[in-house]
Amino acid sequence: MQKVELYAHKVAIETIFKKGSEMSFDDELSGVLPEIDLIGDEQLRRKTVYAWGIALRAAGLSPSALGEMPFSLLAKGCGITLAQHIGAVTRSALSLADVMVSSYGGLVKIDRDLVAVGGLLHDVGKVLEYERTEEGYVKGYYGKLLRHPFSGVWVCERAGLPVEVMHIVAVHSKEGEGGHRSVEAEIIFHCDFANFEPFKD
Numbered sequence: 448m449q450k451v452e453l454y455a456h457k458v459a460i461e462t463i464f465k466k467g468s469e470m471s472f473d474d475e476l477s478g479v480l481p482e483i484d485l486i487g488d489e490q491l492r493r494k495t496v497y498a499w500g501i502a503l504r505a506a507g508l509s510p511s512a513l514g515e516m517p518f519s520l521l522a523k524g525c526g527i528t529l530a531q532h533i534g535a536v537t538r539s540a541l542s543l544a545d546v547m548v549s550s551y552g553g554l555v556k557i558d559r560d561l562v563a564v565g566g567l568l569h570d571v572g573k574v575l576e577y578e579r580t581e582e583g584y585v586k587g588y589y590g591k592l593l594r595h596p597f598s599g600v601w602v603c604e605r606a607g608l609p610v611e612v613m614h615i616v617a618v619h620s621k622e623g624e625g626g627h628r629s630v631e632a633e634i635i636f637h638c639d640f641a642n643f644e645p646f647k648d
């Protein structure tokens with residue numbers, strides 16, 4: 448069962464991106480998001496790559512765009528890219544998770560892979576929210592109607608990721624205020640803002 452599912456994902460990604468290119472989609476994505484290797488579970492890792500394939504295909508972009516796109520339209524001046532931000536949030540979140548586990552022992556239970564996947568996918572919807580114009584990236588029509596937490600949930604569902612990942616994506620931003628957040632979602636929420644507030648324009 449597991450092998451069939453993995454093969455299905457591989458076929459899907461190869462269908463998304465033409466065969467015969469010098470670098471595979473996986474390699475190209477890992478080049479801009481090396482933190483993908485921090486996901487321990489192979490199924491989750493494959494589905495995370497697949498989710499990026501779905502989002503980038505829908506946006507008509509290749510992985511290299513993540514190394515050019517600003518991570519926030521409210522922090523364009525700093526020059527930090529979406530790939531840099533996602534990497535920093537993922538690594539910050541894993542460090543925070545490790546500190547919490549070592550400090551509180553059995554008082555807190557954290558799924559480290561959920562934290563890694565949540566960090567890597569919390570902003571996956573931004574490639575659908577933003578549009579490139581001659582003046583640079585702006586919020587597109589789609590993004591005005593559906594901010595990235597909403598489109599991100601759709602991408603994750605389409606990629607077959609578990610509800611725990613969709614939850615992290617859904618509540619990592621202001622849309623999640625006032626509602627329930629799992630401990631993994633709390634970690635991503637705080638690490639995301641810690642990697643945003645100092646850089647606002």
Ligand SMILES: [Fe+2]
Nearest residue numbers: 536569570639
């Ligand atoms: Fe973010």
